[in-house]
Amino acid sequence: MSADIERFVAGLAAELPGWLPGQRWFAGKDRPITGVTPLGTTVLLDGDPLLLHVVVEVAQGDRREPYQLLVGRRSHPPEVPAASWIGALGGYEATGDADLTAVLLDLMVRGERVGSLDFAREPGVELGRDLRARPITSEQSNTSLVYGGQYILKLFRKLSPGENKDLLLHRALQAAGCEHIAPTLGSITGELAGKPATIGMLQQFLSDAVDGWAMATTSVRDLMAEPELGPDEVGGDFAGEAERLGRAVATVHADLARALDTEPIDDDELARTVGAMTERLDDVAARVPELVPHVPGLRAAFEAIRSAPANSITMQYIHGDLHLGQVLRTVNGWLLLDFEGEPAAPVEERHALRSPLRDVAGMLRSFDYAAQQLLVGQDADPLLTERALEWARRNRAAFCDGYAKVADEPIGDPRDHGALLRAFELDKAVYEVAYEHANRPDWLGVPLSSIAWITQGGE
Numbered sequence: 001m002s003a004d005i006e007r008f009v010a011g012l013a014a015e016l017p018g019w020l021p022g023q024r025w026f027a028g029k030d031r032p033i034t035g036v037t038p039l040g041t042t043v044l045l046d047g048d049p050l051l052l053h054v055v056v057e058v059a060q061g062d063r064r065e066p067y068q069l070l071v072g073r074r075s076h077p078p079e080v081p082a083a084s085w086i087g088a089l090g091g092y093e094a095t096g097d098a099d100l101t102a103v104l105l106d107l108m109v110r111g112e113r114v115g116s117l118d119f120a121r122e123p124g125v126e127l128g129r130d131l132r133a134r135p136i137t138s139e140q141s142n143t144s145l146v147y148g149g150q151y152i153l154k155l156f157r158k159l160s161p162g163e164n165k166d167l168l169l170h171r172a173l174q175a176a177g178c179e180h181i182a183p184t185l186g187s188i189t190g191e192l193a194g195k196p197a198t199i200g201m202l203q204q205f206l207s208d209a210v211d212g213w214a215m216a217t218t219s220v221r222d223l224m225a226e227p228e229l230g231p232d233e234v235g236g237d238f239a240g241e242a243e244r245l246g247r248a249v250a251t252v253h254a255d256l257a258r259a260l261d262t263e264p265i266d267d268d269e270l271a272r273t274v275g276a277m278t279e280r281l282d283d284v285a286a287r288v289p290e291l292v293p294h295v296p297g298l299r300a301a302f303e304a305i306r307s308a309p310a311n312s313i314t315m316q317y318i319h320g321d322l323h324l325g326q327v328l329r330t331v332n333g334w335l336l337l338d339f340e341g342e343p344a345a346p347v348e349e350r351h352a353l354r355s356p357l358r359d360v361a362g363m364l365r366s367f368d369y370a371a372q373q374l375l376v377g378q379d380a381d382p383l384l385t386e387r388a389l390e391w392a393r394r395n396r397a398a399f400c401d402g403y404a405k406v407a408d409e410p411i412g413d414p415r416d417h418g419a420l421l422r423a424f425e426l427d428k429a430v431y432e433v434a435y436e437h438a439n440r441p442d443w444l445g446v447p448l449s450s451i452a453w454i455t456q457g458g459e
């Protein structure tokens with residue numbers, strides 16, 4: 001690497017503490033950055049334009065996390081949003097520059113290795129050439145580029161050594177013939193701490209798909225427009241879709257249990273689960289005062305799982321952050337996306353075997369979110385609040401009905417595991433309190449009101 005590039009990267013690293021917090025995908029917005037150190041730079045295009053893949057370590061006190069960046073520099077840069085310029089060195093975040101991102105697909109087509117980066121197609125996959133990319137605009141924890149409306153390349157922002165769980169589970173499900181995922185077409189592997197690390201995943205882009213959040217919130221909007229009618233009477237009832245979604249999630253769980261490791265849950269595991277949920281609660285309550293009044297009710301709900309029948313659940317790989325924004329409805333049915341798990345959780349935790357009821361709980365939370373989102377920032381209206389609750393109840397029940405039709409014992413109907421399901425739902429809501437506090441403070445009331453409702457005995 002030339003001295004010019006080395007100087008350029010060192011200059012970028014100095015600018016990053018000011019720039020990173022403005023990026024949607026940067027997960028460390030909750031505490032100040034104390035330093036940024038370049039860990040590795042790969043030159044993907046040399047000269048003018050210059051395209052660099054840069055891995056940096058971001059220090060926030062004693063927390064140190066690696067992130068990847070794609071950086072462009074050229075004498076005639078395209079119009080990129082002001083927020084893409086990293087300081088005043090002429091370097092910019094290049095995921096929005098289609099001339100430069102074309103290089104990534106081209107390297108995958110050719111299956112090349114550049115420095116420590118390996119661009120590979122999945123066995124038997126042929127890829128089209130010369131497709132230009134546009135970044136997707138939805139709220140994301142990572143950055144995804146859509147090539148010619150055919151492929152979607154996800155660049156994982158926060159990196160960890162090893163095969164990314166999203167890729168691992170997609171590959172396992174694909175090998176198991178699962179119909180509820182998008183086909184994986186390729187991957188990019190880099191190096192971290194001397195070990196291979198997944199940095200990108202290419203999948204088929206489903207251009208005819210609508211995400212579950214958009215569908216569900218449209219249904220809620222229809223209901224709110226005619227508050228005198230019930231959710232089954234207005235147009236756009238979502239319950240049929242919720243039921244099909246429940247079946248799809250149960251099928252994915254069954255496929256994952258067949259394809260990968262499982263283990264029975266025992267009393268020690270239940271005790272560890274209570275410990276982990278309580279620890280998260282204490283951590284979030286220390287940062288978010290609005291949660292404090294709910295702590296006793298939450299602790300009691302977590303403690304209640306100690307008496308769950310030991311053989312009631314098998315631990316397995318699960319999605320880990322399932323919500324309506326992670327599912328797509330195509331003409332053929334529901335697909336699940338993004339098996340990485342909670343973006344804020346440490347990687348070992350995301351890879352741990354867990355109860356599939358956690359995914360069910362995540363989706364139940366999402367029905368509450370969809371029902372409540374139109375009420376955010378509005379004056380309380382008892383009629384609309386009641387309608388929102390009705391919508392949530394109806395769709396939560398339909399989802400569980402669908403899940404129960406497919407899931408074998410020991411799970412069967414998720415509602416038969418009341419204490420566990422309730423505890424997992426509340427644990428997710430505590431996670432959401434932290435998430436909203438850090439990202440969307442206006443929405444904090446959504447998980448908080450559910451916590452109040454559930455801990456006071458609401459179903």
Ligand SMILES: Nc1ncnc2c1ncn2[C@@H]1O[C@H](COP(=O)(O)OP(=O)(O)O)[C@@H](O)[C@H]1O
Nearest residue numbers: 140141142143182203204205206211325337338
């Ligand atoms: N295969 C696909 N086909 C169509 N859209 C997709 C596909 N994969 C992802 N998306 C869209 O991209 C969004 C972000 O993808 P996701 O995997 O959840 O990224 P992140 O990990 O950054 O949250 C999804 O909500 C969905 O709208």
Ligand SMILES: O=P(O)(O)O[C@H]1O[C@H](CO)[C@@H](O[C@H]2O[C@H](CO)[C@@H](O)[C@H](O)[C@H]2O)[C@H](O)[C@H]1O
Nearest residue numbers: 139140141321323324325343365366369432435
């Ligand atoms: O970025 P990810 O999709 O991996 O997930 C994070 O962001 C989600 C919001 O975009 C957040 O989900 C929460 O809000 C959703 C509505 O916007 C709602 O449907 C979910 O139920 C709720 O948890 C998710 O928690 C977070 O990890």
